[in-house]
Amino acid sequence: MEISSHQFHLLEQLNEQRRQDLFCDCNILVEGKVFKAHRNVLFASSGYFKMLLSQNSKETSQPTTASFQAFSPDTFTVILDFVYSGKLSLTGQNVIEVMSAASYLQMTDVISVCKTFIKSSLDISEKEKDRYFSLSDKDVNSNGVDRSCAYSAGWRAESSPPPSHLSPDQGTCMMGGNAWNNLSYYPPSQRTAQQQLSKHEQRQDSGKRSRHMGLQQPSDIPPYKSSKLEDRAAEPAGHSAQPEEQVQMEPEVESSRVGYQYGQGADATPRNLTGSQQERESPHSSGKAKSSKGEEPYRSMPFILGVMGSWAEADDLPRMRFKCPFCTHLVKRKADLKRHLRCHTGERPYPCEACGKRFSRLDHLSSHFRTIHQACKPICRKCKRHVTELTGQVVQEGTRRYRLCNECLAEAGIDSVRIDLEAEAPLEFPPDGDKDSQWHYGEDNRSDVEIVEDGSGDLVIQQVDDSEDEAEEKEVKPNIR
DNA sequence: CTGGGGACGGGGCCC
């Protein structure tokens, strides 16, 4: 007979002991803050601690002390709370760092949950647009929507199976073990988006796979130029990291003296373990450590994932401070990482209000808008000649605009009709960041504009006026920035 | 099959 609540009570007791500092035999120092915990629990929860403590098993008489600077105390609090409670308190703000720390500590379940959390945060459906915009990562907890999510371990789920509709937006989620696999994570409202994402990812994956199919990864590729290699590792479930990639990465890592330094500059000893632990603590940066038996856990560690640190100022390598948790890509700036992450998450927060197409980057959207909807290129679409206000006109076809020279217009049988651009409201780009704002695309003014359609449909001709067009661009630019 | 257009990701630069 099995009492399902036993595990829960056992962990609860351990957590209580931790709170009361009873039998704690391990001190973890995170940026000056000391956490007390039990070796057994840490050993059972983290591959990193397993390796560390197994190395240190002979010295059981004294408390083990580990020190970290690769993540913040707050992040470790989330991790430790998870270890002792099975609940992972993720928010839009901490998920990246928690995932990074989890990768560091080799807690694959936590990594998986973080990745799922990130994915669940995606919203690329039109339906969810407004809601999505209200949940930008700067205010994910505002607007009355609590995006924090506590994930509970599987044993908890066994005793009280989670409803399948739980989501990060809907309160506590359960995870862990097999139970997590059965969890239908996305709420109905997000499934459409998720399906779209899947489609997008499939397309991206297939494209990229074909793009990089058979790509031999040269060992001398600089680590900071790994963008073309990332995709192989970019698959969301790619934790179990391709062994050959790891093997290839390690020499680079060594030669680059990678340290797990999180925003701490070129600190050569980002995390310190007391006494003889020092050597073991840098399995990736120390050849000695690598050769040790204790390195084995790191060999299987998904090194390519989840480590957000900085490159030491080694040799002539530029400082690459941020590591993509999904792939091997390294970037210098946090903003670049944020931007890069969208290529993994599929997040497309910038919709074109003119055609509905969504973009992952504002500059791509603005580029698309200028190209497709504003006809900014002073080039005849047909003959490719440069056109001016005198030699060509803007043709509007639905929401698309392009330019044709007078000759091509005549060939096409389109009569030249001057349209006063000042009278017509130009297609305007929405103000920066105001994603909810309505674009001024014709809606109000279209009826006022005297547009001339050819017989075939909504083909509209406007006279090209470069000076006005430039003015239009200038008018648009401030909105873009 | 090929070339052009558009999308997209990365990097650099400026504000």
Place this chain on the structure above:
DNA sequence: GGGGCCCCGTCCCCA
């Protein structure tokens, strides 16, 4: 430090 813009290279789609 972050956001936005620009440029470049690559890929996909389509005529």
